[in-house]
Amino acid sequence: MNVRMKLFMGLTAVLLLVSLFISQTGRNHRLFAGSDYAIYLPLVTKPVSKDLTVTGVEITQAIQRADNSVPLVANRNTVVRVFAEAPVGGPINNVVVRLTAVRNGSTIGQMNSAPTTIPIDATRDNFNSSVNFQLPAGWLSGNVNLTATIDPDNTVPEANENNNTISQTINFNTVPDLQVRLVPINYTHTGPTAPGFYPAQSVDYISDWLMRAYPVGNVEIAIRSPYNFTGNLQDSNSWVNDLQTGLLNRMRELKLFDGYSLNTPVVYYAFVPISNGSTRWFFSGIAGIGWIGGRESVGLNLMGFWPADETGKLAAHEIGHNMGRRHAPCGVSGQTDPNYPYPGASIGEYGLDIPNGVFWSPATAVDIMSYCEPAWISDYTYIGIYNDQQANGFAAMNDMAVDSLIVSASLSADGAVTLAPSYAFASYPAADGGSDYRVELLDENGNILVSHPMQLREAEEEEVSARELTAVLPLPTTAAATLRLMHGNEVVASRSLSNPAAFGPQTATAVRQGNRITLTWGLVNTPAVVRLSPDGGQNWTALGIDVTDGTFTVDATTLPASENGLFEIILGNTGSKVVLTAVLP
Known part of the structure; x- marks a missing residue:
């Protein structure tokens, strides 16, 4: 047959x-x-009963919306989720998905997944239901067209081969590096729990979490030489207070006396130890604070006593304030951001901690700007920080410092203003005030020499809040006799300024005994700033602020390496610049 x-x-x-x-x-x-x-x-044939399709892609770097509208950052870890499905005949095993990248018309690479099982339905809430690619470094810049193809070699017979591909063009945006100057604190604790000395810990425990969650391509940490601080951080007044001696106030002053401008993009982050060996002063309470919109903040080093991520998350919260973020509504008894879009501080969208492979659901994760856990970053906060860094992260210091006057004051809840000592030295005037307060300098006849706007900054955490006025204004050529703060047409604070001639000839001496260097200039009760330049005046490190003893002692082992060291003593509350110098012995 x-x-x-x-x-x-x-x-x-x-x-x-x-x-x-x-x-x-x-x-x-x-x-x-x-x-x-x-x-x-x-001959009766049976129709093909399988179909593979790609229904969408999601490109995430920490958090993303379904429409991929959260901006992407150049040179940042990126994962592409390909939603590949087998709606007919699924699940289907041993299927390959290919991702191809094209820039400026040229293919820059392709990636194949391992053979995988394609589900009937791939959903955003199930990370393992999508086929996921971490993009190589060479793809993470400029405009890139991504094409995802399921079964690129047609090994699976399908009823429809025309739904196997999807393309999307994405743009990786250039974002300035986040610059953080970590300020280790030599902390002398005067509070009731384990008072004593807690040495500075000059270790970076914050950049890892910042890099995982923040919309930047790099976190640049520079560890400053330690700064000495004495106070009781179990009391809110040592964090920030009306006398401008709180640690947060000091960070703003420290930045200026270190030679930065008021509007520099560099974050000054005071890093406070909570332990010395087995002795610990902190168990609960205020752990950090930061100016909203001003890039200075303070946080405790919780490493070793709390989970490893907590120190970095605390820094991300406080630096988030520095970048204009207010509290998200969970666990906060005070004011929260009225524009926060999700109830209970939910992150709102699906998040991804790429280095650790942790997938965050909006049903359980809350925003880092809340006080609740588990914490990740919402799309709202992510975009807010992205916009702030794009607007302010590129800010450049003026080309040349000029003789300037730094004026600062605290503003209490009832509107009372308390002036801090003012200092005249070479700095960078900041023109943008952003408040209805201004500072005026008058000559001995009461004539206005300078009228300059002031910046108003706010900070708030549980049990503590503060408002601060700051201005850096150019010194007039004529010595000022009076400084006054104006709110509208009302004088809210004033001070007589010392005539530099009244000091007579002044000198400063520096004497070394072993590892200790003692500076002496003899003007008791006149506030002064002590700072050191390791290179003859090009760069500065502030050592002491509002020193009133006419003398200052420093441990030489904590000073920056120096070949041409020079001390400056800047006298405060003067009508023009009075600066004494001494060579580092």
């Missing part, structure tokens, strides 16, 4: 050629082998 395929009336049939012969006996006929007969049988 032979079997062949033939077309019969436009249909496919099976032709069987059978050799038979007929035996006729009476009325009965029988077929016997010996003759050929053609028999046509219809």
